[in-house]
Amino acid sequence: MSFDGMFTHAMVNELNQNLSGGRISKIQQPFANELILTVRSNRKNRQLLLSAHPNYARVQITDQPFANPAKPSTFVMSLRKYITSAIVQDFRQLNNDRVVMIDLSAKNELGDIHEYTLITEIMARHSNIFLVSKETGKIVDLIKRVSPENNSYRGLLPGDDYKLPPAQNKINPFETSETGKGLSASDLRAKFEGIGLDTSKELADFIEAGHNLADFTELYQNQIHPNAAKSNDKNKLGFFPISFNSTTTEVTAYPSLGELLDNFYLDKARLDRIEQQTKSITHRLDIILKKDKSKIKKLNQQLKKTDVMSKYNLYGELLTTYMSQIKHGSSSITLTNYYNNEEVTIKLNPEYSPSMNAQSYYKKYRKLQNSIPHINEQLEITTNEVNYLESVLASLEYVDIEDVDGIVEELISSGYIKKKRKNARKKRKKKIGENFQTTNGIEITVGKNNLENDQLTMKLAQKNHYWFHVKNIPGSHVILKTSTPDEDSITQAATIAAYYSKARDSSKVPVDYVQIKHIRKPNGAKPGFVIFEGQKTILVDPDRKLVESLKEN
Known part of the structure; x- marks a missing residue:
């Protein structure tokens, strides 16, 4: 199911249980569409994620780490000015819509208390986050500013009156006496607010089994069972606040909705954030790859042309041997190939002498012969570059956001992108690779970019350590630091190698492993x-x- 109104209802309940009454201690905007509020509640700091992402908009408590950008955005500066140290009074949902309102109470510099509402509207590409003054009803600031010519329905700039999104004129399922009996899944979606496609299917089955709408909404109030499930019809992950049966096969339970969303969005959000940071880089690499692949195609065509090389050499030999039989001015001649006694017809240039015609074929033969080493050399260079660039692009699919800087550094050192000028800052000593430990206590190290792969394999690993890498697929180098690995450790190291590769989403992945002493560069x-x-x-x-269980903290 999607993050529909029913899921929003359950999430608001979870947020009130954990964060209501807490104090905002920190405000960050790690990415363009995402806001992180650190809320101190019940003697514990919790991260509240508000996302206005066009595909992954949501509100949740998150345990994922986020880096604080060096320069805060205008929106963050506004929030820090008005709601730093604000008390979280309440989390509210607009009817059963995907709109979450956080009521805040904050003191200004003079000690006067002001009331604000932080509103997250989850509306696909129109998703937005607003800070609204309760006293004036005006927008203090918002994460996505939209000019009036691009939005005629309501103002979306600081200082505009805040106006709710267009009403759907549907019934709130939590505030009705209707039973829902006799309605199909599509009827339920059309009549009741905040019911998504998968929820409507489950609700229709639930009612057909003898229950009613009130029984269903009561489960949302009292029996939340966060889980991730694979859908029968589309075989993709979905998340369900209650245990669904008819549209799911494989179900994984989670202790909270926040942890459920952290796991559900882990790769999706990670890839999107990496794409945001590396869009210009990947565009440049894609252009180079396209040129290289075109060059390889042309080189192979040139190489294919050399297939006639031996024929030109034969023609030169035959014309030299039978030169006395060739009449000046002839356009062709048929001669016997003394290697197999077959007749061969050879084209001639009438303006050339018999000797010049023979030398012409020898010249063509030598030209093609001399071109082969150059073509093969260029093929090898270009193919190696294609493999390298594809490995870099593939690594962006499985590394974490904090590893992107290492890949950028690698591309700078390889000359593919230029280094940006920055203010001189003291560089922190970087850790090489990521560490894991097998269940039998053997250390494993994984390279997160090609420079780290080289350092781990060719410099840091001992000759009797074992090296793992997915077979014929871009991936990280994985070092198992032992000379006598047990079967479990081999399997676990191979699993890590498969996970940190382009084959992450596949099954039965072949992984090669060998001792370091058998590897050379x-x-x-x-x-x-x-x-x-x-x-x-x-x-x-x-x-x-x-x-994840083998990763060292």
Whole structure:
């Protein structure tokens, strides 16, 4: 199901239980569409995520780490001015719509108390976050400003009167005596507010089984069971506040809605944030890749043309051998190929002498012969560059947001992008790779970019350590730091290698493993490229839960 009004209702209840009465101690905007409020409640700091993302808009408590940008946005500056240290009075939902309102009480510099409402509207690409003054009803600031010519319904600029989104004129399922009996799933969606597609299907089945709408809404009030499930019809993850049956097969339970959303959006949000940070870089690499692939196609066409090379050499030999039989001014001649006694017809230039015609074919033969080493060299260089760039782009699919800087640094050192001028700052010593530990206590280190892969494999690992990498697919180098690995440790290291690769979402992934002493790096090879021999291969599934459990804190 989507983040519909029913899910919003359950989320508001969870937020009130955990954050109501708390104090806002920190305000961040780590990404363009996302706001993080650190709320101190019940002697504990909790992160409240408000997202106006066009695809992943939501409100939740999150445990995911977020970096604080060096320069705060205008919106964050406004929020810090008005609601830093504000008390969270209440979380409210607009009817059963996807609009969450947070009532706040804050003191200004003079100690006067002012009331505000922080409103998150979850409306796909029109999602937005507003700070509204309760006293004036005006917008103090908002995360997405929209000029009047682009929005005729309501003002979306600071100082405009806050106006609610257009009403749907549907019935709030939590405030009705209607039973819903006799209504199909589509009828339920059309009549009642905040009921998404999957929720309507479950509700229709629930009512058909002898229950009514009131029984269903009571479950939302009292029996929340957060879980992630695979859908029968689309085989994709969904999240459900109660345990659904008819549209799900594989269900994973979570202790809270916040943890459910953290896991559900983990890869989606991570990839989107990485895309935001690296959009210009990936665009440049895509252009280079397109040129390289076109070049490879042309080089292969040139190489194919050399197939006639041996024929030109043969023609030169035959014309030289039978030169006395060639009449000057002839346009062709048929001669016997003394290698297989077959007749061969050879085209001639009438303006050339017999000797010049023979030399012409020898010249064509030598030209093609001399071109082969150059073509093969260019093919190797260009193919290696394509493989390298594809490995860099693939790494952006499985690294964490904090690892992007390392990939950018790698591309700068490789000459693919220019280094931006920044104010001189003391560089922090970077940790190489990410550490894990098998259930039997053996340390594992994973490279998060090609520079780290090279350092781990060629410099830091011992010769008797074991190296793991997905077979013929871009991925991280994984080092199992032992000379005598047990079967469980081999499987776990291979699982980590499969997880940190382009095959993360596949099953039965082949992973090669071999001791470091059998690996070498060719001179001039791109970062991360190595060759090896004597490897073994194991099939594993990239199990996220296993990988997370092995990660060192």
